[in-house]
Structures are given as structure tokens and as C-alpha cells.
Amino acid sequence: MSSSRADQRPLKRQTRILPAPIAPSSSSAPDIKPTVTGPVLDDNQTLPKRPRIGVVVACDRCRLKKIRCDGGRPTCTACSRKGFSECHYEEPSAKNPNAGYLVEGIRLLLSMSPSQATAALLAVGDMERDVEIIAALQGMASSPTRQTAYITGPSSGFARFLERKHPISYPIQEPMSPREPRNSVIQLTAPGSTIYQDSESTPMDLVEAREEETESHANVSRIADVSSKSQHDPTKLDGLNIRRWTNVAVSDHFAARAIFLYLETDHQLLFPFNRKLFVEALLSPGSNPYCSPCLVNALMYWCCQKLAFVDQEAVAKADLFRREAEKILNTDSKQLTALNMAAEVFLCLGNLLQGKDDTTVSHLANAAAIGVNMCLFGVPEDIGWATLSRLTPEEIQASMYPTWGAFNWIVLMSLFYKQQGIIYPDHPPVMPIPHSVLGPLDQTEDLQNQTIGTGYEKAEQVPEQGIVFTSLCRFWRIMHEVAAVYHENRPTFVQGPMSLQFAEFKYRELLAWADDFPPSLCRSEENPESMIILRLWLHSAILEIFHPFLRNEITLESKQRLRTFSAANATPDDAYNASIQQLKQLILVSNSYTTSRYNIIWQTALLYAANGMLRSRDEDRLEYFLICIYSFRRMRHCFRITVSIAQAILATAMQQGVISGTLASMIIADLRARAPDGQEPGERPTHAPLIADLDSVMTDPAGMSVVQLAGELDDSYWINRYTGLFNEASQSVEPKPLSSISEVTG
Structure with missing residues (x-):
């Protein structure tokens, strides 16, 4: 009985529902009218709904607490009851009327790669009208040709993956005008160049009108930039007595200047x-x-x-x-x-x-x-x-x-x-x-x-x-x-042949090494040249690691992917190309330093970049190839070997059909006319143990040396001059060989 009574008890916190009143019958019930406190309605009428207060904007305090607000000014009723003397209202006019443009702009930026979004923001930075900004962003997001007008850099998914995961090794490349590498070629080749004077058709004609050199030769012949940026005082070598250390007759000032330049x-x-x-x-x-x-x-x-x-x-x-x-x-x-x-x-x-x-x-x-x-x-x-x-x-x-x-x-x-x-x-x-x-x-x-x-x-x-x-x-x-x-x-301490797993392991080590860089080594406009060279060596090493595994008709391992990376298209070719893109921009930056004209330590990257351009399909490959050639050439006054290196790279390009014989002949004539003082135009070094052709070094290291290829350049030059053999051979090579800079600069 007790349990049944408990079941009949109403649950707590619930209101008891009363039965509906039974309408009295006119025949059986006395004529009793219910007591009603409200208005009396007919049988066909219902109680009207409570009218909603017409408040356009609730006060901030009521909106936050989500309570009813009558919109009273200066204080609503709810806030007045709580003792507040004033309410704050967000006026409709204060809201951004162009919020839709903002949302659309963010959507368009998110649809681009990080490097494309950076370039797009720079491109629309001077625009004021929202409509113009959205139209420009829509064009960049939908038109590949519009993007390339502002962007140079890797476009593969793996490159974007590296930019996100390893931004120190692969920073998002700064937007660059397609004219910038062309201007670099002009500056490298302009002063006193016979390549523009002694031939009817010249690369300068193909690059459009000749532009004035940004730096005069007199300004270049100073090392003031080294001294001005130095953290050390060159006068600390003023007390040098060089005769204590050498029998060579030089002045103390000469020795101090030379040693300071090296330091x-x-x-x-x-x-x-x-x-x-x-x-x-x-x-x-x-x-x-x-x-x-x-x-x-x-x-x-x-x-x-x-x-x-x-x-x-x-x-x-x-x-x-x-x-x-x-x-x-x-x-x-x-x-x-x-x-x-x-x-x-x-x-x-x-x-x-x-x-x-x-x-x-x-x-x-x-x-x-x-x-x-x-x-x-x-x-x-x-x-x-x-x-x-x-x-x-x-x-x-x-x-x-x-x-x-x-x-x-x-x-x-x-x-x-x-x-x-x-x-x-x-x-x-x-x-x-x-x-x-x-x-x-x-x-x-x-x-x-x-x-x-x-x-x-x-x-x-x-x-x-x-x-x-x-x-x-x-x-x-x-x-x-x-x-x-x-x-x-x-003397091998690692047994077994080269494998892609070993290459990937070393690649991971390099990425981890770079990820630990202190803030002072992160890329910025204030980086000294030594930090730029450090990055040049990094990407040259990556090219060296993956070079044996690049895609070709013979190598089977080249079709394998890098298994420790989550990116779907992580292959040796993609890693190689991502570093090539970084090298291209780093070389332009390094060339902007005056010290690059006598600091040959960075020339390793030029060799790797030049070889990368020989297999590249980028539209600007010829321009960067010429930048590498003439970067070597302008160091000729200090280092005799640089002209031979340029000739060897040029011979490799001719033999592979990458450039036409006509353009190669003009460059050869210019290189020989600018031979170092005391060196005959046709003279070659007796010994230069450098490798110029990195593609064939594994099979024929002796035949790919600078001396060997520089010697073959003479034969190629005369054969092409009298037969046009390399012009004909290059036409069958894919991608199409470049015989003029105008093909890529328009």
C-alpha cells in the first residue's frame, strides 16, 4: 500500500495539471456563471496574444543576459529596476555595411596558396573601393595567368606543405615581378659587354631596350659596404708588422686591408x-x-x-x-x-x-x-x-x-x-x-x-x-x-647501396636542423651575406641528396614517394623542385650584395642552380641560367677559374639542347672578350677539379669536369658556327629550347 501511495504522489518540481472545466448543461445544471476576472468573451472568441514590444535594438546589458528589453532611453525598464542610470545601445549605423565584402574577401584569400595570398594582399594594398578589391581578388583566384604576374615560386602541393611545416627552410617566397630576374640579367651583362656591340642580334635586343646600370663601376670598386656594416673596427689591425711573418715585400696597410676583407x-x-x-x-x-x-x-x-x-x-x-x-x-x-x-x-x-x-x-x-x-x-x-x-x-x-x-x-x-x-x-x-x-x-x-x-x-x-x-x-x-x-x-662505414630511405632520413635531419635555428638566423632583409650562403648551401645539399632519385626512364625508385611525409605528392622530384625555387630567389638576393663580386664561397649554389635550370620547365629558366653564367663571369678579376666554369656550364647546355647554338655563340664571344687580365681569351686552366655536369657525374666523373667540358665548348662552338648542328638538334628537345629571352619575358 505504501508503494502505491508513493506512486500516486505528484513529482517534485512539476505543476499539477487540473482537469478542464466542464461546460454546464442548460438542462441539468443550475444557471451559475463562473467568476471571471478578465474580459468576458463570446464562445467563438479567444484571448488575444500579448503584443510584442517593438524594440529595434536591445541595450547591451539586456542582450548579454538575454532578457526582455523595452528599449527605453536613456535607461530601459529592466536596467532601471536594477539601479542603472544609463543604457548603451549599438546603433544600426555603427555596423559595417560592407561586411559581405569582407567575408567574400576572406573566402577568396583562403582559396589561394599562402604565397598567392601574400602576393594578392600586396597587389590590392593601394585600392580603396571595396568593389575594386573584390574584383581584383576574384581575378587572381580564378585566372592562372593573373597569378603569375605577381607570383614566382613553387606551386606544387608538397612545396606548400613544406612552407607550412618547415617555414625556416622553405619560407613563403616574397612576391616578385616577372621583370626582376630579367633586370638582374641586364645588370650582370650591361657594362662594356661586347655581346651587345659586336653582333646584329643580341640578347639585349631580345630583352627589349637597354636599361641604365643601377650601380656605376666606380661605386662597385669599393668595399665600403663591408666596412660600414662591420661589427669590428678595422683600425685594430693598424699595428700590424707584416714583416714579422713573411718575406714577401708588401706594406703593412696592404696586408691589414687584405686580412680585414677576409675576416x-x-x-x-x-x-x-x-x-x-x-x-x-x-x-x-x-x-x-x-x-x-x-x-x-x-x-x-x-x-x-x-x-x-x-x-x-x-x-x-x-x-x-x-x-x-x-x-x-x-x-x-x-x-x-x-x-x-x-x-x-x-x-x-x-x-x-x-x-x-x-x-x-x-x-x-x-x-x-x-x-x-x-x-x-x-x-x-x-x-x-x-x-x-x-x-x-x-x-x-x-x-x-x-x-x-x-x-x-x-x-x-x-x-x-x-x-x-x-x-x-x-x-x-x-x-x-x-x-x-x-x-x-x-x-x-x-x-x-x-x-x-x-x-x-x-x-x-x-x-x-x-x-x-x-x-x-x-x-x-x-x-x-x-x-x-x-x-x-x-672508406665506407655505412654498408649497402644508396637508397631513397637513406636520402629521406638525411632530408629529415636537415629540416630538423633548420627548424632549430635561433631567431637571428631566420630569413629577413637584415640578414648578412653569411646567412644567405648558409641557406644556399642547405638547398644545394638537398639537391645533391635527391639528385640520384629524380624521375627518368631508367630509375625505378624515382616513382616512389617520401613515406614519412603526409603530403600526397611528396616525391624526390617535388622536394628537388621546391629547393630549386628557393635557390632562384636566394641567388637574386645574394647578387644584390656587393661582396658577391669577390666572395666565391657561394658559387656552389650557382653550379647546382644552373644544372637545375637545364632540367627545369619553368618559363624563366633561361633568365636564371644566364644569371648563373654571368655571376661566375663577373668574379673573373679575382678568380681565373670562374670563366672556365661558365664555359663548362654553357657547353653542357648546348650538348643537352637546352639553349640554341646562336645564343650560346654570342655568350661565348662575350665570355672570351672579358677574360681576366693576363689570361688569353682561349686559355684554359691546367687543372680545375670541379664538376660542371651533375647529371652525368655518377657515370663519368672525369668527363664532366670543368676543364673537360670547357675544352669541348670550343669544338661545339665551331661545329655550330659552320653547320648549325646544335640549332637543329635543340629543336627536338622537350621542353622547347629557348633561343631568346623574349620568349619568356614577352
């Missing part, structure tokens, strides 16, 4: 010695472990080549310093020191770019042998750490920079220049990577457990050049294994 350019990338300690030792009397006559003479050999850009007398002085350095090395051949290793690096670099003697490889081999024999690199880690623990703090300071500088240069020569016949180190250095100018060492215990650089740097902030070199050391440590695996005649 402000190449040193930030090579770092074969500690800058501060070297300068202090250079200016101080007495012997010390941070400077030696051999190193000074080898350094001056390299510095004089760079100084030839502004002082032609430096060319003759350079060879005198080389002989002096080699004489000292031959006398002290049994002395294994880090300074001698650094001197060998400078001699290798100088001989390589002069291309007049065959000792380039021997100096590189000597540097590698010194490092291995001193157990600085190329030995197992346990041996390396045992050697390091026996060094004094001063010896560690004197050896750290030469060790990493020599190791980096050996890997660079083996990877990019495909050098054979050297002792390639099996292992990277165990020496900690230096961060900056070193101060006194307090202790050397437990070196192996220290963080890289900890205990070797001062408390102050690491300067930019130290950050760049630190990143480069890690970069070459990654690429060390690539050079060992990709090129034969190496």
Missing part, C-alpha cells in the same frame, strides 16, 4: 682559426700557439685573390705568398699542428679557384692527413676523447676552430666538388663545436659530458658569426655521412 666575409663561413686570438697573436711580438708564418702566408695568398677586385697588383702578390707558404710547409713537413692544417686549407682553396696548378687535391689530402694523425677527426670516439683529455686548455683553444674548419672544408669538397684521392674521415670531430670568441678555460674535466660549447664561451651573448659557424658545423656533420655513402672510393 669580414669568408671567415664567418670557414673559421679555420679563432678570430680574436689570431688577431691578438698577429699584432703581438713573440711566438704563440694561435698564429704562425705558414698560416699568415697561406691566408695572404687567399686574401690577395679577393683583394684583386679593387687592387689588380694583388694578383701578382698572391702567387708570392703561395710560394712562401709552400716553402715553409716543405721545411716543416713533419710538424703536425692545427695551424699547418689551416694553412693547407687556404692553399687548397686558393689553388682550386686559380685553376693553374694541380696541387689542389694534394693540399686537401694533407689537411685531412694532419687531422687524422692528430686524432682530431677520422678516428673512433673513444680514441678522440682520449686524445682530447690529454690536451691543455690552451691547446684546445688553438685546435678547436682549425679542427672544425678543416673538417667542414673536406666534407664540402668531397660532397659538392666530388673530389677523389683524399683521405676522407670516417668519423666527425669529437672536439666540441665552438660557439664564439673563446675566453680562458677554467677546466677541462668531463669534456665528454658537457653540452656543446659549454665551458668554452664567455658569458656574453654569442655574436652572429659564431651562431652561423655553429650551425654550419652541425650541417656538415649531417652531410658527412652523405658524402661517404654517395661517392665511391670512400
Whole structure:
């Protein structure tokens, strides 16, 4: 009974529903009228609905609480009851009448790629009318030709994926006018060029009217930009007494200017010695472990080549310093020191770019042998750490920079220049990577457990050049294994043939390395040239990694995709093309630096970009190919080898049918007319161990060298002149060969 009673109880929080009243019957019920408090209605009438208050806009307080508002001014009834003295109303006129345009504009921008959206925003930045802005955005979103008028850069899905996931390695490219690369060609070829004077049909005619050069030759012949942007005071070398270090008759001012020019350019990338300690030792009397006559003479050999850009007398002085350095090395051949290793690096670099003697490889081999024999690199880690623990703090300071500088240069020569016949180190250095100018060492215990650089740097902030070199050391440590695996005649520590999985793993390592860049290394307009070269080397390395796997009729692996990337079209070809697009813009940026005219360290990227243009299908490939050719040519006053490199690349383009024989003939005539002083127009270097044709280097490395291809250019030139063979052969090559710049610039 109790349970049934409980079931009959009304539920809490529910209103009991009363039964409807029964209408009284006229016959059975007394004439009783119900009591009604409201108006009396007839049987056919219903109660009217409560009228809705006509409020256009509720006050902000009522709207927020979602309560009824009568719209009273200055205070609505609800707010007045709560004690508020005034209400705030959003007037209809305050709303954006063009909100629809804003939504449509955002929709159009979201439909574009990030680089296209950036270019579109810049294009409509000066427009004021909403209708014009929307019309312009609609045209850019729907018309491919309209987009290319504002955009240059990768368009593949994988490139956009890389821009999103790895913006440091693949920043969204700045919008560029299609005329910009053409203007760069004009500036590179304009001053005193016989290519425009001695032929009836010239590339300048095909590029439209000749434009005035933006910089006068007199302004170019100064290195003021280096001094003005320098963080160091050049007067610190005023006390130099060069006669203490060399028997070559040069003034102290000449030597100070040459060394300062090197310290402000190449040193930030090579770092074969500690800058501060070297300068202090250079200016101080007495012997010390941070400077030696051999190193000074080898350094001056390299510095004089760079100084030839502004002082032609430096060319003759350079060879005198080389002989002096080699004489000292031959006398002290049994002395294994880090300074001698650094001197060998400078001699290798100088001989390589002069291309007049065959000792380039021997100096590189000597540097590698010194490092291995001193157990600085190329030995197992346990041996390396045992050697390091026996060094004094001063010896560690004197050896750290030469060790990493020599190791980096050996890997660079083996990877990019495909050098054979050297002792390639099996292992990277165990020496900690230096961060900056070193101060006194307090202790050397437990070196192996220290963080890289900890205990070797001062408390102050690491300067930019130290950050760049630190990143480069890690970069070459990654690429060390690539050079060992990709090129034969190496003491291999990685068993098995090249595989796409290995290439993808190294690609991932490079992307992770770049993702860890400090903010100062991120791309910006204020970047010094050393940071631009660092990026040029990065994308050149990516091209080297994926080059064996590019799509062709023979390679089967080229059809495979990169499995660790979620992008659907992640293939070696897409990764290669994405880096080519980055290289193209970086080369334009690098050419804007005056130092690019005498800083040849970045020329590796020119070789890779030129080879990339030979297989490219981009409409601007000819312009960028010519930029690479003439970027080499304008360094001819400093480095004799650059003209031969340009000729070798040109020969490769002719043989592959990429450019017509007519255009090639005009460029050949111009290159020969601009031969360096003291070099005959047809003279070629006796030895230049550089590879020009990267497509065929795996099958015929000797035949693809600069000297071999530069020699074949003569044969190709005369054959085409009398038979037109290359003009006919090039017509059957796809894509269509470019015989004029007007085909791409219109």
C-alpha cells in the first residue's frame, strides 16, 4: 500500500495539471456563471496574444543576459529596476555595411596558396573601393595567368606543405615581378659587354631596350659596404708588422686591408682559426700557439685573390705568398699542428679557384692527413676523447676552430666538388663545436659530458658569426655521412647501396636542423651575406641528396614517394623542385650584395642552380641560367677559374639542347672578350677539379669536369658556327629550347 501511495504522489518540481472545466448543461445544471476576472468573451472568441514590444535594438546589458528589453532611453525598464542610470545601445549605423565584402574577401584569400595570398594582399594594398578589391581578388583566384604576374615560386602541393611545416627552410617566397630576374640579367651583362656591340642580334635586343646600370663601376670598386656594416673596427689591425711573418715585400696597410676583407666575409663561413686570438697573436711580438708564418702566408695568398677586385697588383702578390707558404710547409713537413692544417686549407682553396696548378687535391689530402694523425677527426670516439683529455686548455683553444674548419672544408669538397684521392674521415670531430670568441678555460674535466660549447664561451651573448659557424658545423656533420655513402672510393662505414630511405632520413635531419635555428638566423632583409650562403648551401645539399632519385626512364625508385611525409605528392622530384625555387630567389638576393663580386664561397649554389635550370620547365629558366653564367663571369678579376666554369656550364647546355647554338655563340664571344687580365681569351686552366655536369657525374666523373667540358665548348662552338648542328638538334628537345629571352619575358 505504501508503494502505491508513493506512486500516486505528484513529482517534485512539476505543476499539477487540473482537469478542464466542464461546460454546464442548460438542462441539468443550475444557471451559475463562473467568476471571471478578465474580459468576458463570446464562445467563438479567444484571448488575444500579448503584443510584442517593438524594440529595434536591445541595450547591451539586456542582450548579454538575454532578457526582455523595452528599449527605453536613456535607461530601459529592466536596467532601471536594477539601479542603472544609463543604457548603451549599438546603433544600426555603427555596423559595417560592407561586411559581405569582407567575408567574400576572406573566402577568396583562403582559396589561394599562402604565397598567392601574400602576393594578392600586396597587389590590392593601394585600392580603396571595396568593389575594386573584390574584383581584383576574384581575378587572381580564378585566372592562372593573373597569378603569375605577381607570383614566382613553387606551386606544387608538397612545396606548400613544406612552407607550412618547415617555414625556416622553405619560407613563403616574397612576391616578385616577372621583370626582376630579367633586370638582374641586364645588370650582370650591361657594362662594356661586347655581346651587345659586336653582333646584329643580341640578347639585349631580345630583352627589349637597354636599361641604365643601377650601380656605376666606380661605386662597385669599393668595399665600403663591408666596412660600414662591420661589427669590428678595422683600425685594430693598424699595428700590424707584416714583416714579422713573411718575406714577401708588401706594406703593412696592404696586408691589414687584405686580412680585414677576409675576416669580414669568408671567415664567418670557414673559421679555420679563432678570430680574436689570431688577431691578438698577429699584432703581438713573440711566438704563440694561435698564429704562425705558414698560416699568415697561406691566408695572404687567399686574401690577395679577393683583394684583386679593387687592387689588380694583388694578383701578382698572391702567387708570392703561395710560394712562401709552400716553402715553409716543405721545411716543416713533419710538424703536425692545427695551424699547418689551416694553412693547407687556404692553399687548397686558393689553388682550386686559380685553376693553374694541380696541387689542389694534394693540399686537401694533407689537411685531412694532419687531422687524422692528430686524432682530431677520422678516428673512433673513444680514441678522440682520449686524445682530447690529454690536451691543455690552451691547446684546445688553438685546435678547436682549425679542427672544425678543416673538417667542414673536406666534407664540402668531397660532397659538392666530388673530389677523389683524399683521405676522407670516417668519423666527425669529437672536439666540441665552438660557439664564439673563446675566453680562458677554467677546466677541462668531463669534456665528454658537457653540452656543446659549454665551458668554452664567455658569458656574453654569442655574436652572429659564431651562431652561423655553429650551425654550419652541425650541417656538415649531417652531410658527412652523405658524402661517404654517395661517392665511391670512400672508406665506407655505412654498408649497402644508396637508397631513397637513406636520402629521406638525411632530408629529415636537415629540416630538423633548420627548424632549430635561433631567431637571428631566420630569413629577413637584415640578414648578412653569411646567412644567405648558409641557406644556399642547405638547398644545394638537398639537391645533391635527391639528385640520384629524380624521375627518368631508367630509375625505378624515382616513382616512389617520401613515406614519412603526409603530403600526397611528396616525391624526390617535388622536394628537388621546391629547393630549386628557393635557390632562384636566394641567388637574386645574394647578387644584390656587393661582396658577391669577390666572395666565391657561394658559387656552389650557382653550379647546382644552373644544372637545375637545364632540367627545369619553368618559363624563366633561361633568365636564371644566364644569371648563373654571368655571376661566375663577373668574379673573373679575382678568380681565373670562374670563366672556365661558365664555359663548362654553357657547353653542357648546348650538348643537352637546352639553349640554341646562336645564343650560346654570342655568350661565348662575350665570355672570351672579358677574360681576366693576363689570361688569353682561349686559355684554359691546367687543372680545375670541379664538376660542371651533375647529371652525368655518377657515370663519368672525369668527363664532366670543368676543364673537360670547357675544352669541348670550343669544338661545339665551331661545329655550330659552320653547320648549325646544335640549332637543329635543340629543336627536338622537350621542353622547347629557348633561343631568346623574349620568349619568356614577352
